[in-house]
Amino acid sequence: MEQDNIKSFNIAGPCDPSVHYMVPAVERNRHILNLIDQNLFFVIHAPRQSGKTTVIDALTEKINNGGLYYALTVSLYAAHFSREIDKSFDFIFDVIYDEVQSSSIPEIASLADGLRSYKTMTIAYRIRNMLRFLCNSLDRELIVFFDEADAMPESVILPFLDQIRDGYVNRYKRNKKFPKSLILIGMRDIVDYRTEMRSNGYSAGTSSPFNIGAESLSLPDFTVDEICSLYRQHTEATGQVFDDSAIERTWHWTEGQPWLVNALAYLIINNKLCGDYSQNICGNIVDETASDLIIENRTHFRSLAERLKEPRVLMVMDAVISGISTIPKTVFPDDIRYCTDLGLLKPGPDGIGSLRPSNPIYQEVILRILSSGILQNKVPIELASKWMDGTVLHMSSLLRKFQEYWIENAELTTSESLIQIQAEPGVVEAFSNLASVIPNAGQKEQIFLNAKVNLANMMKESFCVLVLFSFLQRVLNGGAKISREFALNRKSVDIMATYKGKRYPIEVKIKGNMSRRQSLEQLQGYIDMCNATEGWLVVFDRGTSKTLKEKSSWEVDSGVKSTKYIVNFWFSDLRDNRSRESRPSGAVSSEEDSDIGAGWYVPTFR
Numbered sequence: 001m002e003q004d005n006i007k008s009f010n011i012a013g014p015c016d017p018s019v020h021y022m023v024p025a026v027e028r029n030r031h032i033l034n035l036i037d038q039n040l041f042f043v044i045h046a047p048r049q050s051g052k053t054t055v056i057d058a059l060t061e062k063i064n065n066g067g068l069y070y071a072l073t074v075s076l077y078a079a080h081f082s083r084e085i086d087k088s089f090d091f092i093f094d095v096i097y098d099e100v101q102s103s104s105i106p107e108i109a110s111l112a113d114g115l116r117s118y119k120t121m122t123i124a125y126r127i128r129n130m131l132r133f134l135c136n137s138l139d140r141e142l143i144v145f146f147d148e149a150d151a152m153p154e155s156v157i158l159p160f161l162d163q164i165r166d167g168y169v170n171r172y173k174r175n176k177k178f179p180k181s182l183i184l185i186g187m188r189d190i191v192d193y194r195t196e197m198r199s200n201g202y203s204a205g206t207s208s209p210f211n212i213g214a215e216s217l218s219l220p221d222f223t224v225d226e227i228c229s230l231y232r233q234h235t236e237a238t239g240q241v242f243d244d245s246a247i248e249r250t251w252h253w254t255e256g257q258p259w260l261v262n263a264l265a266y267l268i269i270n271n272k273l274c275g276d277y278s279q280n281i282c283g284n285i286v287d288e289t290a291s292d293l294i295i296e297n298r299t300h301f302r303s304l305a306e307r308l309k310e311p312r313v314l315m316v317m318d319a320v321i322s323g324i325s326t327i328p329k330t331v332f333p334d335d336i337r338y339c340t341d342l343g344l345l346k347p348g349p350d351g352i353g354s355l356r357p358s359n360p361i362y363q364e365v366i367l368r369i370l371s372s373g374i375l376q377n378k379v380p381i382e383l384a385s386k387w388m389d390g391t392v393l394h395m396s397s398l399l400r401k402f403q404e405y406w407i408e409n410a411e412l413t414t415s416e417s418l419i420q421i422q423a424e425p426g427v428v429e430a431f432s433n434l435a436s437v438i439p440n441a442g443q444k445e446q447i448f449l450n451a452k453v454n455l456a457n458m459m460k461e462s463f464c465v466l467v468l469f470s471f472l473q474r475v476l477n478g479g480a481k482i483s484r485e486f487a488l489n490r491k492s493v494d495i496m497a498t499y500k501g502k503r504y505p506i507e508v509k510i511k512g513n514m515s516r517r518q519s520l521e522q523l524q525g526y527i528d529m530c531n532a533t534e535g536w537l538v539v540f541d542r543g544t545s546k547t548l549k550e551k552s553s554w555e556v557d558s559g560v561k562s563t564k565y566i567v568n569f570w571f572s573d574l575r576d577n578r579s580r581e582s583r584p585s586g587a588v589s590s591e592e593d594s595d596i597g598a599g600w601y602v603p604t605f606r
């Protein structure tokens with residue numbers, strides 16, 4: 001078998017059907033062609049590396065080969081290189097000119113020289129008149145795909161969309177032809193462009209801010225059947241089989257995210273098996289490769305990390321990671337939609353208001369990115385093997401150690417420590433416009449420091465959860481396997497440590513999310529599901545003026561459902577030191593059953 005002639009799974013750039021295995025892009029997106037046939041202008045938005053450019057290229061080729069219309073694809077990415085309107089429009093003109101000149105359609109390419117004069121035209125009419133010239137000069141109607149539309153600076157979006165709207169409204173008038181269909185493509189829906197579209201104050205508050213967008217489409221992830229079809233292409237070419245367990249585990253880890261689906265197959269074939277097609281691929285090797293992929297700092301995840309530096313993203317992530325029951329009022333619906341458009345989050349299975357990471361790989365990567373600076377060099381590495389003895393993981397002893405660690409490292413609980421969440425560049429960008437108009441260097445520094453504290457406050461709920469994640473990851477890494485589940489409206493965070501085939505379930509609660517009784521019932525269900533004999537309940541309580549040592553406590557309940565043990569230990573950081581009347585240990589309160597973190601004392605479990 002000549003390996004040079006074998007296709008590969010693509011993990012960089014658009015797919016080329018001559019060299020890459022791929023799910024047929026046109027067949028799974030025929031609804032786009034239907035909208036084009038209806039003369040509609042619309043938006044396609046999808047996360048980075050989800051196949052947007054591949055779909056556009058395939059549609060452009062099909063349209064140009066169909067004999068009815070001409071299609072032109074123009075990337076607006078170059079427009080982001082300058083925030084000056086004149087320069088950005090020069091970039092836009094240049095890319096349109098280049099695409100026309102290099103078009104494989106002779107009728108389009110022959111019009112390049114006629115476009116030259118438009119570069120000197122005022123920016124208020126330049127794009128509109130260029131498109132009119134093309135449409136009036138062609139013998140077929142024109143379809144235009146504007147890729148990377150959301151790369152345009154906000155100062156450029158207004159005049160650009162104004163020209164598109166004007167061309168659309170007047171396109172049936174004599175000598176004012178305009179594209180039959182025009183499609184804006186980007187990571188974000190147009191409602192997230194966050195700019196005023198017209199001088200009369202009409203803003204990006206709907207999916208049609210310029211009154212012409214008929215639809216706003218998001219490209220779908222792969223289905224299980226499409227993953228099977230994609231992997232089967234490799235089997236037909238090489239004889240190497242992805243068995244049923246491999247398909248199931250690929251779906252589990254990726255939930256159909258196109259880049260992840262391709263990346264797992266690529267890494268298994270080329271890195272794990274070193275191109276040995278004689279070995280079939282099973283679920284275990286998919287799991288191993290997914291773990292490797294999570295640890296590797298690949299470009300795909302670096303792009304994800306950049307998004308996690310944005311304050312509006314962090315505010316949403318804070319609610320999701322802490323598992324609180326309702327979205328805080330400080331989180332706007334636009335910010336939630338922004339996170340879903342970026343592919344970071346998706347609706348959870350628990351009904352309206354539930355949000356979770358888009359797939360288990362993203363879930364792990366998000367946690368690693370956000371917690372990467374929290375415990376840097378603070379946990380002695382010699383702790384790593386202390387809690388694993390033969391076939392037993394001493395979870396109670398480990399969590400007692402974490403309790404000591406939390407008290408001994410009280411500086412972790414200050415707002416300033418949250419600056420280590422690696423989000424400073426996002427803060428700098430968010431406050432750059434304000435700082436640029438402040439002449440005094442000292443004032444600029446104060447603005448930046450205030451911004452960092454504001455950022456810290458954004459993560460106030462999830463920070464304690466991230467500290468626990470980081471501690472367990474650092475101490476148990478390489479010994480026990482740790483899996484985590486969290487979602488907005490879940491009211492808890494689940495952590496599962498697995499060691500030598502035995503499971504150790506932990507429930508994490510934020511004060512006020514659920515009553516003690518409900519928490520214990522939920523933990524018991526988690527213990528039963530894991531077929532475990534004991535479980536741990538960790539509650540972070542911020543609401544008293546006592547010291548950390550006074551508020552930290554430990555109690556065991558061995559009477560819930562026979563032999564199952566429940567351990568509860570509570571923590572609180574120092575961020576909320578508001579005065580509060582203390583109560584003696586063991587006092588009974590009406591809050592005892594209504595709020596699991598209402599007091600600093602620990603009531604006895606019943």
